[in-house]
Each structure stands twice: as structure tokens, then as C-alpha cells.
Amino acid sequence: MFDTGGNVMKVLLTGATGYIGTAVTDHLTAAGHQVVAVTRGAEPQPGRGWHAQLVGDTADPASLAGLVTPDIEAVVHLAPPSGDAEVDTAAIEALATPLRGTGRPLVYTSGVWVLGATGAAQEVGEEAATNPVGLVGYRPRIEQRVLAEAAEGVRAVVVRPAIVYGRGGGIPAILVDRARTQGAPEYYGEEGVRWPTVHVDDLAELFVAAVERAEAGSLWHGVGESTVPVRDIARAAGRAAGVLAAPRVVPVEQAAETFGPLFAEALGLDQSVSGAAARTALGWRPSRPGIVADLLAGSYRPVEVFGAPEGPETDAEVAAIARLVAEVEHAQQNELVDGFLEVFRRADPVWTTGHGKRLSGFDEIAEFTRKVLPGATAESTAVYDVERVLFLRPDVAAVNVRQQPVLPDGTRITDRPEGRPFYILVKEDGAWRVGAAQNTVVA
Numbered sequence: 442m443f444d445t446g447g448n449v450m451k452v453l454l455t456g457a458t459g460y461i462g463t464a465v466t467d468h469l470t471a472a473g474h475q476v477v478a479v480t481r482g483a484e485p486q487p488g489r490g491w492h493a494q495l496v497g498d499t500a501d502p503a504s505l506a507g508l509v510t511p512d513i514e515a516v517v518h519l520a521p522p523s524g525d526a527e528v529d530t531a532a533i534e535a536l537a538t539p540l541r542g543t544g545r546p547l548v549y550t551s552g553v554w555v556l557g558a559t560g561a562a563q564e565v566g567e568e569a570a571t572n573p574v575g576l577v578g579y580r581p582r583i584e585q586r587v588l589a590e591a592a593e594g595v596r597a598v599v600v601r602p603a604i605v606y607g608r609g610g611g612i613p614a615i616l617v618d619r620a621r622t623q624g625a626p627e628y629y630g631e632e633g634v635r636w637p638t639v640h641v642d643d644l645a646e647l648f649v650a651a652v653e654r655a656e657a658g659s660l661w662h663g664v665g666e667s668t669v670p671v672r673d674i675a676r677a678a679g680r681a682a683g684v685l686a687a688p689r690v691v692p693v694e695q696a697a698e699t700f701g702p703l704f705a706e707a708l709g710l711d712q713s714v715s716g717a718a719a720r721t722a723l724g725w726r727p728s729r730p731g732i733v734a735d736l737l738a739g740s741y742r743p744v745e746v747f748g749a750p751e752g753p754e755t756d757a758e759v760a761a762i763a764r765l766v767a768e769v770e771h772a773q774q775n776e777l778v779d780g781f782l783e784v785f786r787r788a789d790p791v792w793t794t795g796h797g798k799r800l801s802g803f804d805e806i807a808e809f810t811r812k813v814l815p816g817a818t819a820e821s822t823a824v825y826d827v828e829r830v831l832f833l834r835p836d837v838a839a840v841n842v843r844q845q846p847v848l849p850d851g852t853r854i855t856d857r858p859e860g861r862p863f864y865i866l867v868k869e870d871g872a873w874r875v876g877a878a879q880n881t882v883v884a
């Protein structure tokens with residue numbers, strides 16, 4: 442959480458109902474600010490955490506005039522471009538004019554696609570020239586229009602998010618959906634294509650930092666991981682969809698049949714973009730798990746939960762349990778004996794293996810693991826997915842896991858049965874560990 446310096450602001454937010462807008466609302470309010478949401482319809486939306494709701498359509502700039510009243514201390518513009526540069530310019534005009542001479546922030550949301558393919562350059566910074574893909578062709582001009590407001594006494598700021606993930610949404614959710622419907626994960630463009638990425642909650646914290654302390658006329662890349670092979674993202678999206686097949690790369694021309702030519706071209710962009718400047722200058726600290734980890738064992742994996750109330754605290758415990766099971770998988774796939782033993786509780790763990798071998802106590806489990814794990818994955822290994830969690834107590838959970846045999850490249854071995862591991866986990870000293878484990882082979 443950022444120090445607001447006690448300066449609580451009333452923030453007008455366009456795009457507040459959207460993917461990023463929902464997270465920005467959460468983080469602005471958590472930092473003590475009040476969100477005044479601009480929505481296209483007047484329908485009240487209870488439970489969103491907004492201080493107030495106003496009606497406005499960014500495609501109709503006249504409807505924005507009058508929304509930035511003297512009590513509005515900051516404006517965050519998240520609604521997407523209309524497709525018409527004149528309209529978007531007029532929307533900026535309507536939002537900026539009342540802020541002139543006040544030194545109050547206007548934060549405009551662009552995106553890293555304005556940079557185009559970054560080619561051989563690594564970790565491209567904010568100073569790089571723009572080279573936008575068609576989908577965002579005129580957006581650099583809107584960025585410049587916003588930044589020009591700095592000369593008029595507006596604390597004008599531009600944020601360019603990378604590919605946003607987390608909370609089970611954004612573009613990665615499209616990859617999960619495509620993997621499910623196509624029976625194999627897919628990605629677009631060339632084989633080696635890479636995306637810069639950012640977790641939606643980390644990005645929302647950058648917006649809070651921008652509102653609170655970015656300088657007039659500044660532009661920031663909202664990038665958590667500079668460059669991630671999209672093949673890895675696609676493979677993880679397949680896992681999230683329960684599809685264990687090798688990812689296939691779809692040429693942009695073919696992807697255009699599904700997504701239209703402009704979006705397909707953007708999905709196929711190969712980029713390496715730096716988010717270092719915001720870390721250094723704004724003290725931004727992206728801290729969430731990376732996109733691949735989140736797809737493998739995080740927000741894109743629906744888990745049935747019993748015995749605990751719905752809410753962020755339960756979500757956090759389930760996420761911690763999913764991470765423990767991901768550790769089981771990682772240790773097994775990489776034959777890490779110590780890593781595997783690390784998941785067990787020290788005090789009297791028990792484990793009945795899939796072959797019916799009963800192991801009692803940490804030492805017996807350790808001896809067995811040292812004997813069988815090294816060399817075990819030469820021809821095959823397994824993936825582990827948490828399916829159900831029953832909280833017997835807040836610190837004791839019964840966990841149903843699905844174990845599927847895979848080749849070392851992650852594709853499913855179709856003629857080998859699944860396992861149904863069942864774990865009793867105990868939370869001690871803040872960490873979940875396996876107290877008892879049993880595996881049953883599916884007949």
C-alpha cells in the first residue's frame with residue numbers, strides 16, 4: 442500500500458466497470474481515496490465500492506462536460522478509444538479543461554501496443570519512438586494531446602499497460618477459452634513471439650501511484666515482466682483449460698478470421714518492454730505471481746471451496762494451497778528431493794502412495810523419496826491440479842487433486858490412468874504443509 446500522505450482525493454474514473462477499472466477502484470479506495478465512477482448507463486451498480494456514480498459516454502464528449510466539478514481532485518481515464526481520433530481528442534478536452542491551472546492529475550490509459558514490435562531491442566523504455574499497430578494507430582497522438590495539458594497547469598500523466606492478467610480475466614482468459622474450444626492451446630504470429638505482462642492488481646497500484654505522485658507531463662510503462670514467451674503463456678492457458686496438448690502457433694492471417702485483422706495483428710506482436718522507470722521514480726513494486734504461475738495455479742483455475750465463507754481471505758488461502766500443490770508438481774517434475782520433502786509437515790506425516798505403499802513419519806517418506814524420485818521423470822511425469830478444498834477448520838484443509846500423466850514436454854499420455862491424490866493440509870507458522878496424503882489410481 443502506498444502512503445497517501447494523508448491526502449485523500451475524490452477521483453473521477455471512466456471505465457470503472459471494466460477489467461482494469463474494477464481493480465483500480467479497489468486499490469484507490471484501499472488507499473483511502475473516493476471513486477466517482479463514470480458509467481454509460483444510469484443503472485445503479487451496488488457493491489462496487491464507488492463513492493458516487495455519474496453518467497457519461499466517452500464516445501459522446503459533450504456528455505462529459507460538467508462531470509469534472511470543482512470537488513473532483515483527479516481524473517483517471519480508462520475507457521477504451523472510440524475508434525475516432527477527433528472524438529477521443531474532444532473527450533480529453535472535456536476532461537482536461539476544468540483541471541487547467543489546478544495542478545490536479547489527469548491520468549490517461551494507453552498501452553504498450555503503441556510501441557509496435559520491438560525487434561532486437563530488449564526492455565524498451567518510455568523514451569523509445571512509437572510505431573503503433575493498426576488497432577491503436579492514432580493513440581500516440583492522444584497521448585501527446587494529454588501530455589500537452591502539462592503546459593496548461595494539469596498534472597497530465599500517461600500510463601501504458603502491458604498485457605494485463607490476473608483475477609481470471611483479460612486477454613489470457615481469451616487464450617484459456619480458445620484452448621478449451623479448440624482442444625489445444627494456441628497463440629498467434631511467429632513461434633518465438635513474446636509479450637510484456639502486468640498483473641491487474643500491480644497495475645492498479647501503479648495507477649494509484651500515478652494519481653498520487655507522478656509528475657506533470659510524465660509517461661510510464663506499466664510492465665511487471667518485460668518479456669514472456671507467449672508459447673509458455675499458451676501452454677499454461679491450456680493447463681487452466683484442462684487441455685494438455687502442445688501449443689500451436691496460428692499465423693496472424695488465420696487468427697484474423699477469429700479476431701479480426703487489427704486485434705490479430707496486435708496479439709501477434711513480439712515485444713520486450715521495460716517497466717523499470719516506474720519502479721525507480723514512483724516506488725512502484727509489482728509483487729504478484731507472474732502470468733504463467735497465475736495461469737497454472739492461480740486465478741484462472743476454478744476451485745470448488747467448502748467450509749469457508751466466500752471472500753478475499755478464503756481466496757488467499759485457496760491460492761496458497763494451490764501454490765503448495767504447484768510445488769509438489771514442480772519438485773516432482775524436476776526431481777527435487779528436498780523441494781518435494783519441503784511440502785510435508787515435519788511432525789508425523791503419513792502418505793499412502795498410488796501403489797498402496799504406506800509410509801509413516803518424515804524419515805520414512807524422506808528415505809522413500811530419495812530412492813524413487815531421482816531418475817523418475819526420464820520418460821514421463823505428472824501435472825497436479827487442485828479441484829476441491831474443504832476447510833475442516835481454518836487451519837486444516839482436505840484437498841482433492843487431479844493428477845495426470847504427461848510426457849516431459851507436458852502433453853498428456855493418453856493410455857495411462859489419472860491419479861486422485863487426497864491431501865490433509867495443516868497451516869502452521871503461516872504456511873500450509875501436507876500432514877497426510879493418499880493417492881488412488883483411477884480404474
Ligand SMILES: NC(=O)c1ccc[n+]([C@@H]2O[C@H](COP(=O)([O-])OP(=O)(O)OC[C@H]3O[C@@H](n4cnc5c(N)ncnc54)[C@H](OP(=O)(O)O)[C@@H]3O)[C@@H](O)[C@H]2O)c1
Nearest residue numbers: 456457458459460461481498499500520521552602604605
Ligand atoms: N486489458 C489489457 O490487457 C490492456 C492492456 C493495455 C491497455 N489497456 C487499456 O486499458 C483500458 C481499459 O481496458 P480494460 O481491459 O479494463 O477494458 P474493459 O474490461 O473492456 O473495460 C472497458 C471499460 O470502459 C467502459 N467504456 C467502454 N466504452 C465506453 C464509452 N463509450 N463511454 C464510457 N465508458 C466506456 C466500459 O463500460 P461498460 O460497462 O459500459 O461497457 C468498461 O467500464 C483501455 O483503454 C484499454 O485499451 C488494456
